[in-house]
Amino acid sequence: MVLTDSLKKLLIETAYQLKGAAKRKFMAQAVQGLGLGGQRLAQSELGWNRDTIRKGIRELESGITCFDNMSAKGRYKAEEHLPNLLEDIKNIVDSQSQIDPSFKSQRLYTRLSAAEVRKQLIEKCGYSDENLHTSETIRVKLNNLGYKLRRVKKVQPQKKFPQTDAIFEQLDIVNMDASEDKSVLRLSMDGKARVKIGSFDRGGKSRDGTKADDHDYNPKTTVTPYGIFLPEEDELFLYFTESKVTSDFIVDILEDFWLEQKHRFSDIQTLLLNQDNGPQNSSRRTQFMKRIVEFAQKHQVNIRLAYYPPYHSKYNPIERTWAILENHWNGSILDEVETALKFASTMKWKGSHPVVKLVNKTYENGVKLTKKAMAQIEKQIERLTDSTHEVFPNLGNWFIDICCRKTKFI
Known part of the structure; x- marks a missing residue:
């Protein structure tokens, strides 16, 4: 049988208008009418798939019709219909973000939603409203490309002091030396934000239908967690206080820790304290320096203070433990101090509680020494200064050595 142009056009258009089993039956009947070699001819001249033709012939000969479960196959991905869709979405999102009012960059003030991205695809990339997929599909594509909705991360420090890089370099040296020296025990210390005690929502989720007050006014009390973390041993010690966190409080909990744990560290001669240079434990806080010198002399252990730069305390290892604590007790009601303590004691860090x-002690804020008394304290400490270190000058506020025998040991 000869396939004329008009016949080929008729067969192609008829098959195109049919679907599923009806289409296969028509193709099978047409191929049978072509005679020997009909399948090959239909493939080459009409563009029909030979597997589809064979399936139609089997249905025709057996009298059994196969119904395709098309719904289980799902739909074609949007990018198969629109090959440039993903690249266009990336170009739109990457070029638009919030900037400062000084217009020092090319970015725009835009909060991009899926609907906004779809609108800009139509306006800027030439897509038509009829052919472009819905906003829900655009949302899925945004998520798949990594543009998921997330909270703004606090990763940029507010300020950078001129000595910041030098402080970090010196910190690396001090901390590395401590990890290699068996006579030095490194402690990371810092406090967490005050926690309101009461029937308040902490933003977490619960399976037991816990209910909280709709406002967090007038708490019963507040507590501040303060931690001592041992990076080399991955051990955490948490102290809670309803009082203010003062210099005396910080040294008191350090002393409590050392009295309880020093039997484990009989070879330790020096305690390296990693802290932020906050107002209560700054190396210029007279009461703190007085108490820490007294601690060294009383317990006959050298103290090395190594502070993180201002606005960079998040790099202190103790900071990593606070997120675990928050996730552990969020979704629960901390209506009593005892409840907060129980939750803290059941959290795990590296598999251990x-x-x-x-x-319970109440601390008085604002205790300080006279200039004359502080001058005597300065004689018992050694600051890292121009005269003691040539590579990192002017770091005396961040690196201090206190010898228990009142002799220099830098």
């Missing part, structure tokens, strides 16, 4: 204590 922390040691948790409540400090």
Whole structure:
């Protein structure tokens, strides 16, 4: 049988208008009418798939019709219909973000939603409203490309002091030396934000239908967690106080820790304290320096203070433990101090529970020494200065050595 142009056109258009089993039956009947070699001819001249033709012939000969489960196959991906869709979405999102009012960059003030991205695809990339997929599909594509909705991360420090890089370099040296020296025990210390005690929502989720007050006014009390973390041993010690966190409080919990744990560290001659240079434990805080010198002399252990630069305390290892604590007790009601302590004691860090204590002492804020008294303290400490270190000058506020025998040991 000869396939004329008009016949080929008729067969192609008829098959195109049919679907599923009806289409296969028509193709099978047409191929049978072509005679020997009909399948090959239909493939080459009409563009029909030979597997589809064979399936139609089997259905025709057996009298059994196969119904395709098309719904189980799912739909074609949007990018198969629109090959440039993903690249166009990336170009739109990458070029638009919030900037400062000084217009120092090319970015725009835009909060991009899926609907906004779809609108810009139509306006800027030439897509038509009829052919472009819905906003829900655009949202899925945004998520798949990594542009998921997430909170703004606090990763940029507010300020960078001129000595910041030098402080970090010196910190690396001090901390590395401590990890290699068996006579030095490194402690990471810092406090967490105050926690309101009451029937308040902490933003977490619960399976037991816990209900909280709709406002967090007038808490019963507040507690501040303060931690001592041992990076080399991955051990955590948490102290809670309803009082203010003062210089005396910080040294008191350090002393409590050392009295309880020093039997484990009989070879330790020096305690390296990693802290932020906050107002209560700064190396210029007279009461803190007085107490830490007294601690060294009383317990006959050298103290090395190594502070993180201002606005960079998040790099202190203790900071990593606070997120675990938050995730552990969020979704629960901390309506009593005892409840907060119980939750803290059941959290796990690296598979182990922390040691948790409540400090009941009330501390007075604002205690300080006279200039004359502080001058005597300065004689008992050694600051890292121009005269003691040539590579990192002017770091005396961040690196201090205190010898228990009142002799220099830098």
